[in-house]
Amino acid sequence: xxxxxxxxxxxxxxxxxxKEEDQRLVAYIKAHGExxxxxxxxxxxxxxxxxxxxxxxxxxxxxxxxxxNFTEEEDDVIIKLHQILGNKWxxxxxxxxxxxxxxxxxxxxxxxxxxxxxxxxxxxxxHPLISGAAANAPSSKRPQDQEEQLAAAAxxxxxxxxxxxxxxxxxxxxxxxxLNLSLSPPSPSQPSSPVAAVAN
DNA sequence: AATATGCGCAACCGCTCCGTG
DNA sequence: ACACGGAGCGGTTGCGCATAT
Numbered sequence: 001x002x003x004x005x006x007x008x009x010x011x012x013x014x015x016x017x018x019k020e021e022d023q024r025l026v027a028y029i030k031a032h033g034e035x036x037x038x039x040x041x042x043x044x045x046x047x048x049x050x051x052x053x054x055x056x057x058x059x060x061x062x063x064x065x066x067x068x069n070f071t072e073e074e075d076d077v078i079i080k081l082h083q084i085l086g087n088k089w090x091x092x093x094x095x096x097x098x099x100x101x102x103x104x105x106x107x108x109x110x111x112x113x114x115x116x117x118x119x120x121x122x123x124x125x126x127h128p129l130i131s132g133a134a135a136n137a138p139s140s141k142r143p144q145d146q147e148e149q150l151a152a153a154a155x156x157x158x159x160x161x162x163x164x165x166x167x168x169x170x171x172x173x174x175x176x177x178x179l180n181l182s183l184s185p186p187s188p189s190q191p192s193s194p195v196a197a198v199a200n
Numbered sequence: 201a202a203t204a205t206g207c208g209c210a211a212c213c214g215c216t217c218c219g220t221g
Numbered sequence: 222a223c224a225c226g227g228a229g230c231g232g233t234t235g236c237g238c239a240t241a242t
Contacts, residue, residue: 038226038227049212050228051229052211055211089230102210106209106210107208111208
């Protein structure tokens with residue numbers, strides 16, 4: 001069986017994008033919008049596969065991207081959303097305007113994981129680590145019933161590809177923080193911000 | 201100053217989901 | 222109901238830069 005490759009690999013560039021390729025991609029999308037990624041490279045005169053173009057646009061070239069360091073507030077939002085959603089980076093990114101799933105995933109793996117471990121928290125389960133620093137970690141403050149609430153909310157609202165409309169989406173209150181779990185596609189016009197997502 | 205090591209980011213790969221015929 | 226193609230997602234890799242020795 002086997003599916004057909006997403007592109008003709010023999011005639012596509014790989015690796016880092018050049019300035020010229022970036023310019024071509026941006027110019028094409030500005031003129032025609034994000035259409036069919038599969039046919040875009042050819043139409044734009046790029047020797048890249050459609051997937052690669054999509055990734056480059058979403059993660060690097062989109063005009064609404066917020067580049068630079070994550071704020072403490074954003075850190076906090078990511079941690080709380082990860083606690084509920086797990087490694088659903090695209091969903092988490094949807095709550096952080098200007099941030100991409102790839103960026104958040106990288107940031108999680110390089111910074112936040114370490115930060116949580118230093119606090120004695122298991123970054124995967126968000127439960128206190130049993131040994132070492134966990135015993136006296138200040139953040140083992142979350143009560144058991146809240147954990148159950150989280151798990152239940154995650155189950156009910158975050159099953160893969162579940163079509164949740166904002167009306168039926170729970171607002172989760174975590175230690176005074178209200179997590180609006182409604183899902184909406186990340187877009188420049190999206191009004192949400194970390195503050196909006198985690199209203200206090 | 202040169203080399204080794206670690207870290208962070210951009211990009212790729214393979215899988216799953218979803219829409220359509 | 223099923224198969225197929227396209228898009229999207231998460232995991233992983235590789236390279237370049239920064240820091241330590």
